[in-house]
Ligand SMILES: [Zn+2]
């Protein structure tokens with residue numbers, strides 16, 4: 001598995017791209033910052049997009065990816081996957097002919113550029129040789145994280161979440177090769193983190209105790225750049241080795 005981190009920032013600033021992780025060039029997890037950092041040619045290779053939740057910093061580039069497919073002249077269909085609430089919000093609020101053309105019916109309903117697919121929580125689907133399962137996370141809006149497995153290797157990507165003990169208990173027996181987890185706020189802002197459905201280092205490491213197998217590698221995403229140095233210190237205090245993603249890295253599993 002080769003995961004290219006297109007963006008892993010919790011805020012949109014120059015050189016800080018929003019959440020987007022590209023697996024083996026064809027499967028995208030979240031689409032916050034795609035078109036500004038992925039070549040036109042590479043965009044044409046995207047086949048599936050798994051969305052964690054409908055917040056704008058995770059879906060913003062869906063319309064622009066679709067627009068670029070039309071411009072390429074080589075019509076193809078991209079599958080968008082998520083749970084029912086997320087798919088409904090994307091359809092109602094983003095692809096509604098008001099904010100942007102509805103690429104789920106362009107150029108026609110059978111051969112549309114985007115196809116919306118509802119998946120059920122904890123029901124594994126097979127895509128391009130991967131087994132992908134959505135698990136409910138704990139955010140201010142309906143939100144899932146994704147367990148991705150292939151050939152005995154597996155990683156989990158949380159999307160946005162606060163403390164989520166129920167989900168971690170379900171994953172406790174999984175031996176994760178990598179965990180990509182959000183930490184948006186420093187420990188000093190724990191109350192705000194809880195209120196806005198995010199994690200601090202301390203909150204996360206409390207949750208991590210629920211795993212029976214410690215993930216081999218832990219990558220931190222969705223850090224707000226203003227708090228990066230504080231979060232770095234918090235992570236040191238907890239004493240675990242983790243890596244804060246900046247965007248641009250390649251994770252090989
Ligand atoms: Zn969010």
Ligand SMILES: [Zn+2]
Nearest residue numbers: 055057058160
């Ligand atoms: Zn977010």
